[in-house]
Amino acid sequence: MASNEMKLLGAWPSPFVLRARxxxxxxxxxxxxxEENVLxxxxxxxxxxxxxxxxxxxxxxxxxxxxESLIIVQYxxxxxxxxxxxxxxxxYDRAVARFWAVYLDDKWFPSLTAILxxxxxxxxxxxxxxxxxxxxxxxEAFTKCSKGQNFFGGDKIGYLDIALGSFLxxxxxxxxxxxxxxxxxxxxxxLFKWDQDFSGHDAVKDVLPETDKLVEFSKFLVAKVxxxxxx
Amino acid sequence: xxEELNVxxxxxSPWGLRVVYALKMKGLEYETILEDLxxxxxxxxxxxxxxxxxxxxxxxxxxxxESLVILEYxDDTWxxxxxxxxxxxxxxxxxxxxxxGDDKLLPSIRSGFYTRGKxxxxxxxxxxxxxxxxxxxxxxxxxxGGDTIGYLDLAFGWMANVISIxxxxxxxxxxxxxxxPLISAWINNFSTHPMIKDLWPPRDRMIExxxxxxxxxxxxxx
Numbered sequence: 001m002a003s004n005e006m007k008l009l010g011a012w013p014s015p016f017v018l019r020a021r022x023x024x025x026x027x028x029x030x031x032x033x034x035e036e037n038v039l040x041x042x043x044x045x046x047x048x049x050x051x052x053x054x055x056x057x058x059x060x061x062x063x064x065x066x067x068e069s070l071i072i073v074q075y076x077x078x079x080x081x082x083x084x085x086x087x088x089x090x091x092y093d094r095a096v097a098r099f100w101a102v103y104l105d106d107k108w109f110p111s112l113t114a115i116l117x118x119x120x121x122x123x124x125x126x127x128x129x130x131x132x133x134x135x136x137x138x139x140e141a142f143t144k145c146s147k148g149q150n151f152f153g154g155d156k157i158g159y160l161d162i163a164l165g166s167f168l169x170x171x172x173x174x175x176x177x178x179x180x181x182x183x184x185x186x187x188x189x190x191l192f193k194w195d196q197d198f199s200g201h202d203a204v205k206d207v208l209p210e211t212d213k214l215v216e217f218s219k220f221l222v223a224k225v226x227x228x229x230x231x
Numbered sequence: 232x233x234e235e236l237n238v239x240x241x242x243x244s245p246w247g248l249r250v251v252y253a254l255k256m257k258g259l260e261y262e263t264i265l266e267d268l269x270x271x272x273x274x275x276x277x278x279x280x281x282x283x284x285x286x287x288x289x290x291x292x293x294x295x296x297e298s299l300v301i302l303e304y305x306d307d308t309w310x311x312x313x314x315x316x317x318x319x320x321x322x323x324x325x326x327x328x329x330x331x332g333d334d335k336l337l338p339s340i341r342s343g344f345y346t347r348g349k350x351x352x353x354x355x356x357x358x359x360x361x362x363x364x365x366x367x368x369x370x371x372x373x374x375x376g377g378d379t380i381g382y383l384d385l386a387f388g389w390m391a392n393v394i395s396i397x398x399x400x401x402x403x404x405x406x407x408x409x410x411x412p413l414i415s416a417w418i419n420n421f422s423t424h425p426m427i428k429d430l431w432p433p434r435d436r437m438i439e440x441x442x443x444x445x446x447x448x449x450x451x452x453x
Contacts, residue, residue, distance in 0.1 A: 052331060052335075052364060061320075064320055066320070066323045066327075067327060068326075068327055068330060071323050071326045071327055071330070072323075074322075074323070074326070075319055075320070075322070075323040078319035078322065079319045091304055091307035091308040092290075092293055092295070092304070094303070094304070094307055095295045095300050095301070095303070095304040095307075098297075098300045098303060099295070099296055099297055099300050102297055102299075102300060103281060137281065
C-alpha cells in the first residue's frame with residue numbers, strides 16, 4: 001500500500017464511523033471505504049488493525065491504523081492542518097469541545113441507547129429523562145460555543161458538531177421507535193435548527209444514513225441484542 | 232497579565248495528580264484547593280456542574296474539567312516542555328493508550344481488587360492481559376514519552392500510584408518484575424522522578440483509604 005493511501009474500515013449504521021467520514025470529507029481526503037458487517041463477522045484486517053477493541057471505525061493511513069472515532073477525527077485534523085480546521089483554534093474553546101465530546105460518549109450515548117435496549121418501562125423512562133437532560137445541557141452549550149453562528153464550531157462545522165451530529169440518525173430512530181420527542185422545535189430550538197443545518201451540510205449529507213434504513217436496522221439490532229441474552 | 236491557576240483536587244486522586252504534574256512540568260505556579268468529596272464546596276459545584284467531580288483546573292476564573300481534557304488544554308496553552316508528541320500519529324497513539332488505561336485497564340484491575348475467589352482470578356487474568364499491551368509500549372524507552380515524562384506517563388501515573396497498594400491489600404500480583412520488567416522499571420523511574428515524588432500521596436494513608444473502599448464490596452459477597 002502507498003504511504004499516503006487511506007482506508008476506513010466501517011459500517012454504514014455506525015455513528016462512530018460517520019464521525020471519521022465527516023472529518024475526511026471536511027478535509028476533502030479521498031479514501032477507500034471498506035464495509036464491515038460486524039454483527040456477523042469481523043474481517044482479518046479489522047482484527048489485525050484493532051487487536052485491542054476489534055471495533056470499527058479504524059482509519060488505516062498507509063500501513064498505520066488509528067482507532068477510536070474521536071482520536072481519528074483529531075488525527076485527520078492534525079495531518080491535514082491546511083484544510084478547514086475541525087478543532088477550534090482557541091485552547092479554551094478546544095477544551096470545551098473536548099469536554100462535551102467526552103460527555104456524549106461516556107454519559108449521553110449510553111442513556112440514548114438504553115431507551116431502546118433496556119428492559120422494563122421504568123428503566124426506559126429513566127434513560128429517556130437522562131437523554132433529555134443531556135440535550136438540555138447541549139442546547140445551552142450551543143449558545144456559548146456557536147457565538148451566534150449556525151454550528152457549535154461557529155460559522156463552520158467543527159469537532160463538537162461532528163461528535164453530536166453523528167448521533168442524529170439514531171436520535172431520529174429512537175424518536176420513531178420509542179415514540180418520544182428528543183430534539184424538539186419548542187424545547188430545544190437551537191438544536192432543532194442546528195440539526196437541519198448539520199444534516200444538510202456538504203460534508204455530511206451524502207454519508208448520513210437514511211432514517212428508514214436505520215429504523216429497519218435498529219429492529220434487527222434490538223432483536224439480536226435482546227434475543228441473545230447478552231448485552 | 233499574571234496567570235491565576237487553581238486546581239481543585241483531593242490529596243489522593245491520581246486524576247488530580249495528572250493535572251498538578253503537568254503544571255509542574257511546564258514550570259507553572261498554581262494553588263491547590265483540597266476538596267472533601269463527602270462535602271463538596273460551592274466552588275466545585277459551580278465549576279463542574281455536569282459531573283461535580285475533581286479535578287477542575289481554573290485558569291483566570293475559567294474552569295476546565297476532565298483530567299485528560301485538562302492535560303490537552305495545558306499543552307495547548309503553554310508551549311514549553313510539550314507533553315504530547317509533535318507527530319500526529321504518535322499523538323493519536325498517546326491518546327489511544329491513555330483512553331485504554333482509563334476505559335479498559337483500570338476497570339480490569341479494579342475487578343481483581345474488589346472481588347475474591349474465582350471472580351478475582353478472572354479479573355486478575357484480564358488485567359494481566361491488558362498490561363501486556365502496555366509492556367510492549369515501553370520497548371526501548373525509559374518513559375512512555377521517550378527520555379522524558381510526557382502525556383502518556385502522566386495518564387498512566389495511577390498505575391505507579393495505585394497498583395502496588397491494591398496488590399498488597401487484595402493479596403494479588405499484577406505487575407510481576409519477571410513478566411513485566413519494563414513496567415516495573417517505569418514505575419520506579421516515574422515515582423522517584425524529582426517532579427513526581429514530592430507530591431506522591433503517603434503510602435500508609437493510601438492503604439488505609441483503599442482498605443476502606445474495598446470493604447463494602449467484600450461484605451456484599453459474604
